[in-house]
Amino acid sequence: MFFVPPWFLEVSDTIMTMKHIIFLFAGLFTAGDALCCTNILVTKGASVDGSVTITYTADAAGFYPRLEIFPAAEFPADAVIEIPAAAERPGGKIKQVAKTYQVLGVVWDLDTSNPGGFWTRQGCINEFQVAIAETTFGGREELVNPQGLVNYPMIMTLALQRAKTAREAVAVMVQLAEEYGYNDEGESISVADKEEAWVFEIVGTGKNGKGAIWAAKRVPDGEISVHANQARIGEIPETPNPDECIFSDNIRTFAAAKGWYDPNGNKVFRFDEVYDEITAKSKRVCASRVWSVFRRAAPSQNFSPDYHRGVADAKPYPWSIKPDKRLSTADITALMRDHFEGTEFDMTQGIDAGEYGLPRRWRPLYWKVKGDDNEYSWERPVSTQQTGFSIVTQSRASLPDKVGGVLWYSVDDNYLNCYFPLYCGITEVPQSFAGGTIRQFSWDNAWWVCNLLSNYANLKYSRMAPEIIAVQKEWEAKFFALQKPVERTAADLMHSDPALAQRYLTDYSVMQAEALAVRWKKLAEAIFTKYNDGYIRSNDGKYPKEGDPYPEGWLRRVLKEKPEQFKLPK
Numbered sequence: 001m002f003f004v005p006p007w008f009l010e011v012s013d014t015i016m017t018m019k020h021i022i023f024l025f026a027g028l029f030t031a032g033d034a035l036c037c038t039n040i041l042v043t044k045g046a047s048v049d050g051s052v053t054i055t056y057t058a059d060a061a062g063f064y065p066r067l068e069i070f071p072a073a074e075f076p077a078d079a080v081i082e083i084p085a086a087a088e089r090p091g092g093k094i095k096q097v098a099k100t101y102q103v104l105g106v107v108w109d110l111d112t113s114n115p116g117g118f119w120t121r122q123g124c125i126n127e128f129q130v131a132i133a134e135t136t137f138g139g140r141e142e143l144v145n146p147q148g149l150v151n152y153p154m155i156m157t158l159a160l161q162r163a164k165t166a167r168e169a170v171a172v173m174v175q176l177a178e179e180y181g182y183n184d185e186g187e188s189i190s191v192a193d194k195e196e197a198w199v200f201e202i203v204g205t206g207k208n209g210k211g212a213i214w215a216a217k218r219v220p221d222g223e224i225s226v227h228a229n230q231a232r233i234g235e236i237p238e239t240p241n242p243d244e245c246i247f248s249d250n251i252r253t254f255a256a257a258k259g260w261y262d263p264n265g266n267k268v269f270r271f272d273e274v275y276d277e278i279t280a281k282s283k284r285v286c287a288s289r290v291w292s293v294f295r296r297a298a299p300s301q302n303f304s305p306d307y308h309r310g311v312a313d314a315k316p317y318p319w320s321i322k323p324d325k326r327l328s329t330a331d332i333t334a335l336m337r338d339h340f341e342g343t344e345f346d347m348t349q350g351i352d353a354g355e356y357g358l359p360r361r362w363r364p365l366y367w368k369v370k371g372d373d374n375e376y377s378w379e380r381p382v383s384t385q386q387t388g389f390s391i392v393t394q395s396r397a398s399l400p401d402k403v404g405g406v407l408w409y410s411v412d413d414n415y416l417n418c419y420f421p422l423y424c425g426i427t428e429v430p431q432s433f434a435g436g437t438i439r440q441f442s443w444d445n446a447w448w449v450c451n452l453l454s455n456y457a458n459l460k461y462s463r464m465a466p467e468i469i470a471v472q473k474e475w476e477a478k479f480f481a482l483q484k485p486v487e488r489t490a491a492d493l494m495h496s497d498p499a500l501a502q503r504y505l506t507d508y509s510v511m512q513a514e515a516l517a518v519r520w521k522k523l524a525e526a527i528f529t530k531y532n533d534g535y536i537r538s539n540d541g542k543y544p545k546e547g548d549p550y551p552e553g554w555l556r557r558v559l560k561e562k563p564e565q566f567k568l569p570k
Contacts, residue, residue, distance in 0.1 A: 139186030
């Protein structure tokens with residue numbers, strides 16, 4: 001009997017019960033907690049260079065990612081993946097395939113104080129430019145099947161190891177879920193290859209259930225889509241169309257048996273309304289992100305905020321839209337750094353932003369005030385402080401696979417950190433982004449350096465953030481400028497010496513990442529030194545006699561609340 005590496009066992013050894021639901025990766029520990037993770041999908045006809053792109057902010061407190069390559073491998077005919085018994089789930093076996101493909105992804109180091117914490121891996125992009133990402137929507141709690149053998153990080157990673165196209169990846173996830181049972185919460189999974197982008201949404205069938213309920217929908221070429229912890233596939237057609245929308249055979253019958261849908265009624269069948277519990281809360285913190293990406297990508301369409309503000313009878317945002325202009329990778333990274341700037345919900349403005357325009361809102365997002373019957377919610381932006389890592393992928397038919405597939409990678413809060421390129425065919429990863437642990441700070445680990453600098457900037461955000469962003473822009477501009485000549489050289493080498501081309505891209509990716517890690521450490525040291533004890537030290541190293549004064553607008557709010565306390569006698 002052949003046994004695969006232990007990480008598969010760790011992935012599967014997750015306690016999923018109706019009593020204690022653990023939302024993996026997305027950081028959803030209770031139904032009322034903050035929904036996390038955002039995906040943007042950009043088709044080749046909507047991009048400047050013909051890239052198919054998906055994005056991902058893997059948001060959750062206490063999650064520490066380590067870059068790793070899951071190498072291609074061959075297995076004997078009787079190879080299986082052993083799934084040990086855990087809680088209500090009996091043990092089982094998943095048949096391994098004869099050959100798996102190389103995948104570039106992360107290993108999660110979870111905070112061991114987290115109940116049910118475990119070690120696991122998640123693939124991001126494979127050697128054939130197939131990319132994958134997710135957001136958890138949760139859905140109906142009674143649909144969790146603790147007896148199922150596969151959860152979402154497993155089916156995502158196995159799909160990348162077994163598929164050469166997005167459609168094949170969807171087929172792999174369907175096969176695994178239907179054959180072995182899906183034991184996780186409701187998931188929206190983005191899948192892209194060099195031709196198209198799909199969203200695959202899946203829920204379980206409840207305790208002791210079989211298989212799964214799922215739907216997959218393609219984003220039309222020339223358009224973009226977004227999902228952010230809310231099911232986004234709406235109306236399901238009567239019959240599947242393999243080029244547009246496919247779904248499980250039980251998608252209607254299961255809902256009808258539960259009384260969630262009347263097949264004899266006049267109402268259209270919508271996956272999102274039937275299998276996701278959409279509430280005022282989820283609209284506020286989930287649909288708001290969809291709205292903000294759409295309003296920035298297509299300002300001419302004047303998308304209304306009414307739906308995410310819970311206005312009665314407001315229509316959900318469309319499945320996909322055509323942007324006002326084709327988007328570059330730089331445009332897409334900018335969308336990933338949104339805090340609702342320029343809108344009435346701008347998180348850098350108002351008393352809730354504090355004296356220095358801080359766009360952070362600490363958890364919990366939902367809150368009450370004693371003596372007030374109302375419940376409130378902070379805004380929840382695309383970019384947030386508890387991001388573990390963030391990606392923007394590129395898959396391009398115009399280039400050889402190992403050159404065309406790029407994982408733009410960033411750790412921690414992506415607003416104040418930098419995306420750098422990792423090509424999908426590289427054979428090594430930068431060690432500054434591959435080691436370390438969430439349990440111990442280290443200057444040798446880029447995640448901790450980025451995290452420390454971002455947290456320090458929270459003290460005087462409007463002062464420090466622009467200095468950090470200036471370095472971010474400088475380095476990202478350099479990476480974008482180098483991209484074409486690097487890829488031209490690599491593509492030429494692919495024709496004459498593929499191994500050398502792979503070595504070239506590996507060296508480039510690793511060297512640039514390590515150089516960035518060094519630069520961020522120096523930036524952190526410079527920021528710590530300059531902003532000390534409320535002062536702003538000058539470039540010549542001297543401290544001013546007075547500290548940095550508070551902004552006048554904030555001082556006026558202080559006087560409004562306490563008009564006499566600070567007044568000096570005339």
